[in-house]
Amino acid sequence: MTEVVTNGHHVTHGAAPPPTGFRRFLVAGWLRVPWMMALFFAIGLGLVLLLRSIAGWDPLWEWDTIVVVAFLTTMPLGFLAGLGAFDYWVYYALGYPSRPEDHSGHGARSWKDYFRVNTDHKVIGVQYLSTTFFFFVIGGLLAMLVRAELAQPGMQFTDNQGYNGAFSTHATLMIFLFVIPAFAGLANYVVPLMLGAPDMAFPRLNALSYWLLPIAGLMLVASFFAPGGAPAAGWTNYASLSTHQPMGVLFFNMAVQWAGASSVMTALNFLVTIITMRAPGMTFWRMPLLVWANFTTSLLVVLATPFIAGSQFFVMFDNVMHTHFFDWNAGGYVLGYQHIFWFYSHPAVYIMMLPGFGIISEVISVMARKPIFGYRLMALSLLAILVLGFSVWAHHMFVSGMASYLRVPMMITTLLIAVPTGIKVFSWCATLWEGKLHFNTPMLWALGFVSMFTIGGLSGVYLGAVPIDIHVSDTAFIVAHIHYVLFSGAFFTIMAGAYYWFPKMTGRMYDERLGKIHFWTTFVAFNCTFFPMHLIGTQGMPRRVADYVPKFADWNLFISISSFVLGASIIVFFYNMITSWRYGPPAPGNPWRALTLEWQVTSPPPVFNFDEIPQVVGSPYEYGVPGARHALLNGARTGQLEEVQR
Amino acid sequence: MRRGAIVQLLLFAAVAGVIATIMALYPHWLPPTASEQADRIGYVFWYVTIICAAIFSLVAAILIYSIVKFRAAPGDDSDGQSIHGHTGLEIAWTAVPFALVTSMGIFSAVVLARNDRTGNNPLRVDITAQQFAWSFKYPQHNDLATTVLRLPVDRTVRFRLRALDVIHSFWVPEFAQKQDAVPGIDTFVTITPNKKGVFPIICTELCGLGHAAMRSTVIVMSQQAWSKWVKSASKAAGGGGGANAGRTVFDQNGCGSCHTFKPANSAGKVGPDLDKLSEEAQRAGKPLEEFVRESIVDPNAYVEKGYPANVMPPTFKSLPKEQLDSLVQFLISGSGGAK
Numbered sequence: 001m002t003e004v005v006t007n008g009h010h011v012t013h014g015a016a017p018p019p020t021g022f023r024r025f026l027v028a029g030w031l032r033v034p035w036m037m038a039l040f041f042a043i044g045l046g047l048v049l050l051l052r053s054i055a056g057w058d059p060l061w062e063w064d065t066i067v068v069v070a071f072l073t074t075m076p077l078g079f080l081a082g083l084g085a086f087d088y089w090v091y092y093a094l095g096y097p098s099r100p101e102d103h104s105g106h107g108a109r110s111w112k113d114y115f116r117v118n119t120d121h122k123v124i125g126v127q128y129l130s131t132t133f134f135f136f137v138i139g140g141l142l143a144m145l146v147r148a149e150l151a152q153p154g155m156q157f158t159d160n161q162g163y164n165g166a167f168s169t170h171a172t173l174m175i176f177l178f179v180i181p182a183f184a185g186l187a188n189y190v191v192p193l194m195l196g197a198p199d200m201a202f203p204r205l206n207a208l209s210y211w212l213l214p215i216a217g218l219m220l221v222a223s224f225f226a227p228g229g230a231p232a233a234g235w236t237n238y239a240s241l242s243t244h245q246p247m248g249v250l251f252f253n254m255a256v257q258w259a260g261a262s263s264v265m266t267a268l269n270f271l272v273t274i275i276t277m278r279a280p281g282m283t284f285w286r287m288p289l290l291v292w293a294n295f296t297t298s299l300l301v302v303l304a305t306p307f308i309a310g311s312q313f314f315v316m317f318d319n320v321m322h323t324h325f326f327d328w329n330a331g332g333y334v335l336g337y338q339h340i341f342w343f344y345s346h347p348a349v350y351i352m353m354l355p356g357f358g359i360i361s362e363v364i365s366v367m368a369r370k371p372i373f374g375y376r377l378m379a380l381s382l383l384a385i386l387v388l389g390f391s392v393w394a395h396h397m398f399v400s401g402m403a404s405y406l407r408v409p410m411m412i413t414t415l416l417i418a419v420p421t422g423i424k425v426f427s428w429c430a431t432l433w434e435g436k437l438h439f440n441t442p443m444l445w446a447l448g449f450v451s452m453f454t455i456g457g458l459s460g461v462y463l464g465a466v467p468i469d470i471h472v473s474d475t476a477f478i479v480a481h482i483h484y485v486l487f488s489g490a491f492f493t494i495m496a497g498a499y500y501w502f503p504k505m506t507g508r509m510y511d512e513r514l515g516k517i518h519f520w521t522t523f524v525a526f527n528c529t530f531f532p533m534h535l536i537g538t539q540g541m542p543r544r545v546a547d548y549v550p551k552f553a554d555w556n557l558f559i560s561i562s563s564f565v566l567g568a569s570i571i572v573f574f575y576n577m578i579t580s581w582r583y584g585p586p587a588p589g590n591p592w593r594a595l596t597l598e599w600q601v602t603s604p605p606p607v608f609n610f611d612e613i614p615q616v617v618g619s620p621y622e623y624g625v626p627g628a629r630h631a632l633l634n635g636a637r638t639g640q641l642e643e644v645q646r
Numbered sequence: 647m648r649r650g651a652i653v654q655l656l657l658f659a660a661v662a663g664v665i666a667t668i669m670a671l672y673p674h675w676l677p678p679t680a681s682e683q684a685d686r687i688g689y690v691f692w693y694v695t696i697i698c699a700a701i702f703s704l705v706a707a708i709l710i711y712s713i714v715k716f717r718a719a720p721g722d723d724s725d726g727q728s729i730h731g732h733t734g735l736e737i738a739w740t741a742v743p744f745a746l747v748t749s750m751g752i753f754s755a756v757v758l759a760r761n762d763r764t765g766n767n768p769l770r771v772d773i774t775a776q777q778f779a780w781s782f783k784y785p786q787h788n789d790l791a792t793t794v795l796r797l798p799v800d801r802t803v804r805f806r807l808r809a810l811d812v813i814h815s816f817w818v819p820e821f822a823q824k825q826d827a828v829p830g831i832d833t834f835v836t837i838t839p840n841k842k843g844v845f846p847i848i849c850t851e852l853c854g855l856g857h858a859a860m861r862s863t864v865i866v867m868s869q870q871a872w873s874k875w876v877k878s879a880s881k882a883a884g885g886g887g888g889a890n891a892g893r894t895v896f897d898q899n900g901c902g903s904c905h906t907f908k909p910a911n912s913a914g915k916v917g918p919d920l921d922k923l924s925e926e927a928q929r930a931g932k933p934l935e936e937f938v939r940e941s942i943v944d945p946n947a948y949v950e951k952g953y954p955a956n957v958m959p960p961t962f963k964s965l966p967k968e969q970l971d972s973l974v975q976f977l978i979s980g981s982g983g984a985k
Contacts, residue, residue: 159954160855160856160857160858160916160957161855161954161957164852164855164857228954228955232855234852238812238813238852240811240812240813240829241812241813241852241853241854244811244812246955328829328830328831329830332830333830334813334828334829334830334831335828335831368716368726369718369724369726370728371728371729371730373729373730373732374730374731374732374736375730375731376731377731377736377740399815399824399825399826400826401807401825401826401827401828401831401833404762407758408751408755408758411751411754411755412748412751415747415748415750415751416744418743418747419740419743419744419747422701422739422740422743423736423739423740426705426739429705429712430708430729430732430735432708432709432712432716433708433712433729434716434726434727434729435712435716435726435727436716436718436722436724436725436726437712437713437716437718438718439713439717447709447713450705450709451705451706451709454701454702454705454706455702458698458701458702459698461694461697461698461747461750462691462694462698464747464750465690465694465750465751465753465754466754466755466758467686467687467690467754467757467758467761468687468690468691468694468754470687470822470823470824471676471684471687471691471819471822471823471824473815473824473850474815474817474850474851475850534675535673535675538675538676538677539674539675539676539677539819540677540819540848542817542848542849542850543850544852544857545857546858547858547859548858549846593723622728623725623726623728624725624726624727624728625728
């Protein structure tokens with residue numbers, strides 16, 4: 001690993017001269033994208049028409065099939081091919097001499113490099129984060145539409161199709177296009193740096209997994225323009241409602257496949273990177289907890305994601321090919337959908353939180369100037385959540401009519417998950433004890449997370465107890481719980497990470513005052529929005545309804561107004577990030593005086609991260625321990641290593 | 647540890663505990679219960695609430711205490727104490743939550759078992775759910791059918807649920823019991839109403855565009871009043887037919903939850919207004935009777951402007967012929983079919 005060519009920080013040698021004339025349309029890039037997309041669409045269309053005419057099926061132009069094959073499958077492949085995501089592999093597979101790696105697709109020298117297939121994990125990290133925030137805004141606006149409709153009983157702003165489409169797509173975008181990939185983006189940027197590695201293990205795969213993401217997102221947005229409107233069966237897309245839906249549901253089915261493929265590829269990449277590319281001396285017990293968290297998350301992603309892929313393919317086949325997976329009239333099994341779906345989607349809840357746990361461990365330890373309390377138990381509790389996470393899926397199905405003997409075992413495992421989660425909360429609290437706390441923006445988000453996540457975790461204990469769950473299933477209480485868990489476990493932690501690593505990513509400091517304003521408005525508005533939902537839920541307000549009885553009108557109006565404040569608070573964030581990126585004061589390499597490796601290089605880091613692979617000599621959290629070092633860098637290793645060993 | 651830190655911490659915890667207790671007691675978290683099962687669920691709810699309030703107070707106290715006491719002074723760049731862990735504490739906060747959740751699990755399992763008990767002679771009620779209506783049958787009383795559920799107080803009811811199209815879920819908040827109705831399988835739920843009154847029946851599983859309108863009512867009445875109602879209702883059903891038959895079909899299939907139709911006193915807004923059927927038939931360019939019949943059995947053949955297709959369930963094509971005929975007659979007569 002140490003023979004990496006670094007050549008200074010500006011790798012410009014060997015790049016071919018830019019092509020001219022019509023040849024510009026042949027090289028990888030945005031000029032090649034439109035005609036490749038058209039070509040691949042035509043290929044898909046031709047395939048469908050050819051097969052249908054051979055089989056003699058009527059009608060020849062069957063739009064559901066054409067949309068699935070040509071529009072949702074081959075055309076996105078054309079987009080990727082046009083952009084050049086497959087170039088290297090295609091050259092290799094066809095036996096062409098693969099071009100020598102000149103690093104021209106690695107690192108960003110201008111903003112245009114962020115719109116290319118770039119193999120630098122830092123560029124990809126920023127691409128991920130920008131894309132996910134884009135879809136976060138769309139998902140947030142959909143939530144605003146949902147809340148506007150719910151502000152009063154009756155129908156005001158949209159019809160039932162619009163409303164169901166809005167909340168379904170809100171959840172789908174937030175889960176598959178914001179939370180999961182935003183964590184992947186942060187980890188993409190940080191994990192190789194923390195490991196002392198020059199990049200991810202498979203940079204080209206990394207680039208491909210990013211570019212699958214905008215495809216999935218645009219597909220979901222495009223579903224609003226499909227005949228019959230956006231998918232309207234909830235993000236859970238339960239059969240047999242979803243198997244009798246207009247075309248929009250096909251967009252959902254396929255978007256989940258693209259997003260799922262993206263996260264599986266990234267997860268594999270993380271696993272290989274973490275297992276094989278740790279710097280010398282970086283044993284598993286010396287890895288920062290963020291790396292541990294992404295290691296566990298990646299295991300979850302790799303093992304669980306194929307299940308949701310399967311469930312969505314079955315729904316799509318039932319819709320398009322008229323199979324009978326979930327058609328009870330023909331021997332299909334309606335509950336089977338839920339078992340397969342939740343076998344992914346419960347672990348997915350941990351996929352959406354464990355990376356956040358990692359971020360919080362980093363931030364709290366650094367900002368409290370203390371070693372993380374109970375480091376090994378913190379890492380082991382992640383693994384405990386991983387294992388238990390696969391044994392609790394049916395707690396989403398306590399009222400579903402599944403075999404009733406499944407309920408008590410699933411309740412026990414569900415309640416037991418509170419134990420490792422509790423260990424983490426208590427350890428974060430203990431890390432604060434006798435520390436020197438610095439209440440800057442990342443720390444505020446971290447502490448906001450710990451307090452709010454405690455509420456979300458405890459309302460999860462209510463839901464774990466079957467009798468209570470039976471009462472509150474599918475009510476606003478569930479909406480409250482899921483937002484306390486995921487808004488804190490994912491959004492708060494992503495914010496903590498975004499502020500914490502912003503100086504590293506951009507080389508600029510953000511505005512601390514605006515960061516605090518952002519935190520406090522979000523924190524207050526978040527609680528005003530979601531806490532009352534517990535109450536109206538237990539009292540009888542179901543979820544996923546556009547209209548409701550007048551006795552909940554006052555609370556709903558209050559919730560809606562709070563949610564608009566919550567939505568508006570994100571403007572402060574974007575304003576802060578954009579202006580600071582341009583005009584903020586330059587950031588030093590290590591503004592937080594942190595020990596982990598990403599802070600030991602310049603901000604932003606050089607293209608290949610480290611001039612010399614660091615030598616890890618100790619734990620990453622030895623704050624307050626005199627003379628303790630995490631790693632030796634930049635030629636310091638020969639002299640100081642001996643000193644440390646003595 | 648600092649002297650007095652524990653005392654101060656406990657003080658913070660006590661304050662947080664008082665606030666949490668007020669939060670737990672002041673709003674009415676659970677609706678007034680109206681079944682034995684709801685009462686037992688309430689016990690679990692309060693047991694979990696006590697434990698959760700205690701744990702929340704503890705965490706809140708540690709956080710607030712740390713924020714107040716361990717704030718770094720401006721310009722203080724020193725590090726905190728290098729505490730790496732404490733085996734005793736770590737064992738404690740693994741073991742204590744383990745014990746607490748286990749106790750909740752046992753309590754819940756006992757309540758669950760008690761709530762599923764039906765006793766010797768439960769009243770049996772068959773629930774049929776379809777987009778977007780509930781209908782009920784009493785198999786022990788000659789399959790007496792109704793769209794408003796009536797139950798005697800203090801008698802255990804064993805419900806059997808069936809769904810004709812997609813998944814629905816039967817919930818009466820005051821009964822605190824909930825059960826999905828799943829196409830293709832029979833599901834069951836047990837409820838013992840113990841208060842007289844009128845309560846809403848709510849569908850809580852997203853079942854399509856009319857989901858919010860899929861509501862009905864349960865009336866819990868005294869045993870005598872209920873027996874009387876069964877007798878009179880059975881007689882009325884036996885002598886059925888004629889003009890009332892169409893109205894019965896209309897009610898039992900829940901047409902009114904989506905459609906406005908004055909003769910049936912319904913005011914649903916999901917689907918087109920049935921008081922204007924003749925104008926709609928004109929727009930469709932079809933004779934009224936043919937149009938009405940076609941709209942029931944093949945709803946997508948003509949879709950009224952301003953309403954999306956695929957909302958009206960296609961299941962009504964399976965209505966028995968005589969029911970369909972009477973429904974069509976009822977709709978035509980109500981919309982001034984002579985015109």
